[in-house]
Amino acid sequence: MGYQPPAQRLKKKDYDSELERLQIELVKLQEWIKQEELKVVVIFEGRDAAGKGGVIKRITEKLNPRVCRVVALPKPTEKERTQWYFQRYVAHLPAGGEMVLFDRSWYNRAGVEKVMGFCTDDEYEEFLRSCPEFERMLERSGIILLKYWFSVSDEEQEKRFLERINTPIKRWKFSPMDLESRSRWAAYSEAKDKMFAYTDTKQCPWWVVDADTKKKARINCISHLLSQIPYEEIDYPKIELPDVNKEGYIRAPEDDQTFVPDLFSDDADDDSE
Numbered sequence: 001m002g003y004q005p006p007a008q009r010l011k012k013k014d015y016d017s018e019l020e021r022l023q024i025e026l027v028k029l030q031e032w033i034k035q036e037e038l039k040v041v042v043i044f045e046g047r048d049a050a051g052k053g054g055v056i057k058r059i060t061e062k063l064n065p066r067v068c069r070v071v072a073l074p075k076p077t078e079k080e081r082t083q084w085y086f087q088r089y090v091a092h093l094p095a096g097g098e099m100v101l102f103d104r105s106w107y108n109r110a111g112v113e114k115v116m117g118f119c120t121d122d123e124y125e126e127f128l129r130s131c132p133e134f135e136r137m138l139e140r141s142g143i144i145l146l147k148y149w150f151s152v153s154d155e156e157q158e159k160r161f162l163e164r165i166n167t168p169i170k171r172w173k174f175s176p177m178d179l180e181s182r183s184r185w186a187a188y189s190e191a192k193d194k195m196f197a198y199t200d201t202k203q204c205p206w207w208v209v210d211a212d213t214k215k216k217a218r219i220n221c222i223s224h225l226l227s228q229i230p231y232e233e234i235d236y237p238k239i240e241l242p243d244v245n246k247e248g249y250i251r252a253p254e255d256d257q258t259f260v261p262d263l264f265s266d267d268a269d270d271d272s273e
Contacts, residue, residue: 010213010215010219015215015219018219019058019218019219019222022219022222022223023058023062025226026059026062026226027062027063028231028233029229030063030067030099032231032232032234033067033097033229034097037096038096039094039096039141040143040144041093041094041099041100041138041144041146042099042102042147042148042225043107043146043148044056044101044102044104044105044148044150045107045148045149046150046151046152046209046211047152047157047181047188048157048161049152049157049178050151050152050211051150051152051214051217051218052104053103055150055217055218055221056070058222059101060101068099068100068101069101070103071092071100072102072103072104073088085106085126086106086130086134089105093138093143106131106134109123109127110127110191110195110199111192112177112181115187115188116177116184128194128199129198131199132198132199132201132203132204135201135204139203139204144228146228147204147205147206147207148207148221149206149207149208149209150211151208151210151211152212153212154185156211161178161182207224
C-alpha cells in the first residue's frame with residue numbers, strides 16, 4: 001500500500017471549530033428535509049460504549065426535535081412480542097419532512113437477542129432472511145436509509161466501562177447487560193459478522209465508524225451523513241422585528257409572583273445563545 005502518513009491528532013480547538021461548522025450544515029440539511037418533505041432514517045449500532053449516544057447528541061444538539069427525533073426503544077412488551085417483529089419499529093418511521101435517528105434498531109435481533117437467547121433460532125434466521133427485503137421495501141417507499149456501525153477496540157471499551165463505573169454522572173449508563181456482553185465477546189463478534197454477511201447490501205450498506213477516538217468518530221460520522229443526502233441552503237427573506245406595542249397594558253406587581261432563588265449577582269457572565 002506504500003507509505004501511510006500517521007493520522008494527525010485532532011486538537012480540541014480544531015474539533016470545536018469543525019463541529020460548529022458541521023452543526024451549521026446539519027441545520028441546513030434539516031431545513032431542506034422539511035422543505036422537500038424527505039424521509040430519512042439513520043441507524044446507529046455497535047458494541048456497548050462505542051460512542052453511538054455521543055454522536056447522536058451532537059447531531060441533534062442544534063436541531064428542531066419536531067424535525068429530527070431520536071428513537072431508543074426499551075425491551076418489547078408482552079403484546080409486542082406477539083407482533084410481527086418489525087411492527088413496533090415501523091410505528092416510528094418518519095413522515096415527509098422528518099429525520100429519525102435510531103439509537104439501536106431492529107438489529108437488536110441480530111445482536112443482543114441472538115446472543116442472549118431472547119429469540120429462537122427460527123426467529124433469528126427469519127430476521128436475517130427478511131431484513132434485507134424489509135430495508136429494500138423502505139427505500140422503494142422513498143425513505144433514505146443510512147446504517148452506521150461503531151467499531152471500538154477491546155482496550156478502549158474496557159477503559160470506557162471503567163469510566164462509567166467510577167464516574168457518578170455516567171454510572172447510570174452501565175447495566176448488567178454490559179457485564180454479560182463482556183463474558184460473551186466471541187459470540188457477539190460472530191453475530192456481528194453474520195449480520196454483516198446478510199445485511200451489508202448494495203442498496204443498504206453498513207458504514208463502519210472507527211470509534212476508538214470519540215471526537216474523530218463524531219466528526220467523521222457527521223461529515224459522512226451530510227455527504228449522503230444532497231441538500232441546498234434555503235434562502236430565507238430578511239426579517240425586521242416590529243416595535244412592541246405595550247399600549248394599555250399594566251404589568252402585575254412582581255410581589256405577586258414566586259421567583260426561583262437567584263444564586264448569582266447580576267454581573268455574572270451570560271453565555272446563553
